[in-house]
Amino acid sequence: MRRYFLIAFLFLAVTAVRAQYTVRIVVTAVPASHNGDVLYITGAFNRWSPADPGSILQKTDVGPEYTLTEVKEGLLEYKFTRGDWKTLESTLDGRLVAPRRAIIHSDTTLYCKIENWRDDFPESTASPRVKLWKDSMYIPQLGNYKRVWVYLPEDYGRSDKRYPVIYMHDGQDLFDEATSQGRIGPLEWGVDETIDSSKKAAIVVAVEHDHSKERRIMEYYVRPNSANPEVYGQAYLDFIVHTLKPAVDKEFRTQPDKAHTAMAGSSMGGLLTFYAGLLYPETFGVLGVLSPSIWLDEQNIYKEIATIKSPGEIKNQRYFFYGGGNENRLKPDGSFVTMNEDVLRSSAEFQKYGAEIRVSVNPEGRHGAWYWRTAFAEFYHWINFN
Structure with a gap:
């Protein structure tokens, strides 16, 4: 033997x-x-x-x-x-x-x-329709300042139409290689190019993430965990709902109702977006949850799903979940998880509340902006604001 x-x-x-x-x-x-x-x-x-x-x-x-x-x-x-x-x-x-x-x-x-x-080419890749709306917007809920970019549809300046709005995180990574950062280089999402080439028009409001990686994580976690006992995600979402959105609705021709208000984000921003839908179902009607960092959340999102307080509001929401088949991640307990498994499990547990759910899994997808470019384009083409 x-x-x-x-x-x-x-x-x-x-x-x-x-x-x-x-x-x-x-x-x-x-x-x-x-x-x-x-x-x-x-x-x-x-x-x-x-x-x-x-x-x-x-x-x-x-x-x-x-x-x-x-x-x-x-x-x-x-x-x-x-x-x-x-x-x-x-x-x-x-x-x-x-x-x-x-x-x-x-x-x-x-x-x-x-x-x-x-x-050998111009540093900026942003569409002319992307503007830095607030160079330093004060966030009373967090006690700090952030830049806010706004993308306006091509016909905004020559029409009196009102438009749906998508609120997004990690604003410096969405439109422009000149401001984007990443582990494998400054690859931006191409959000502006996606909407430029679409027959559907929308306003995008993008808030920058904190330049400190540790602070960004604290601002995007909604519930505390063993590694981060102090988190500010609830305050950050409160800023978007109660400070930023009213200012946007006042400044621009928006359709401010729930059905025409969306949020999208990836990784920690995807997890934050999921929480936004659960905690503010009266505000957000469409959620783009891309590669959400559920594996770091220590089961908190599942507790949130199990204790939803407004199931009637959830029923009228629409969720787009995306995960990559190659997004293997090391959990805090030392075990491995794949993103698509997290996405499938969370969306399945959420299914009973009656929200419209679309799940997209890219078998070759990895954790990064190149794949979120494609995922955002799929999300945007899936949206039906009417």
């Missing part, structure tokens, strides 16, 4: 070693505009560092290249830079794209062509 287990152990050990490969990445063409500049590669293998000294491509007869060793079998994602996030590779027309992807099953050589560099 001991011999059997020893053989099995050695087989698994050898299999594990064989599941790691060497990947040679060769750049066959680069734009002439920065010929001779040092090129870097970045990915999870160097914690998405855009200027890792150990990740400089070496010049060869074929072109600049880099060799990754001990690459695990499965998905490999990477980008090229010239030393910081502002110098990321781009498309021919200067737009950032999702990370390059390759599925690794063996020792591999990947050939790449860099079409352009992001810093």
Whole structure:
């Protein structure tokens, strides 16, 4: 028996070693505009560092290249830079794209062509219809100030129509690469482009998140937990409902009723949006809950669902849930959870209250702005404000 287990152990050990490969990445063409500049590669293998000294491509007869060793079998994602996030590779027309992807099953050589560099184009990617409405809006519920952006429909200035409103979080990441930030670079959601290209018009009001990661988390948690005993999400939502929304309805031609008032957010902002629907069902009729960080909430959202106080108001709401099949997350208790499982469970428990629910799962979806761009576009096309 001991011999059997020893053989099995050695087989698994050898299999594990064989599941790691060497990947040679060769750049066959680069734009002439920065010929001779040092090129870097970045990915999870160097914690998405855009200027890792150990990740400089070496010049060869074929072109600049880099060799990754001990690459695990499965998905490999990477980008090229010239030393910081502002110098990321781009498309021919200067737009950032999702990370390059390759599925690794063996020792591999990947050939790449860099079409352009992001810093050779204007820094801002925002539509002319996006305006910084409040450079420093005071939030009495939190005792601090935030920027607030507003997107107005293309025909707003030449009509007397009233429009539905979508309130959104993480405002600096929604419209413009110049203000967006992210773990893998400044990729924005393209909210303005989505609405620009749609036949449906809406106003979007976007509040910036706090520049401190820790403070942002505290402001987006609604219920305290073991890691965050002091949270301000309830106060933040109170600001949106009782301070921001009245100011928006006074300043702009809105349709202020519940049926034409929506909220959308992702990650911690997705969790916050879910709570907004449960706590203020008389205010928000449509909720876009994208990749909600339920795994960090220590079951609080399920307690909230179980003790809903206004089931009649909930019945008249519409919820769009999104989760990615590759959004694996480590829970505080050390276990792993996948986003789509959290989304499916929470939406199923919520189903009994009669709200209209749409669940979208992208099997390849990961946790990041590139996937939320697509998810927001699906959410927006699903909305029916009439």
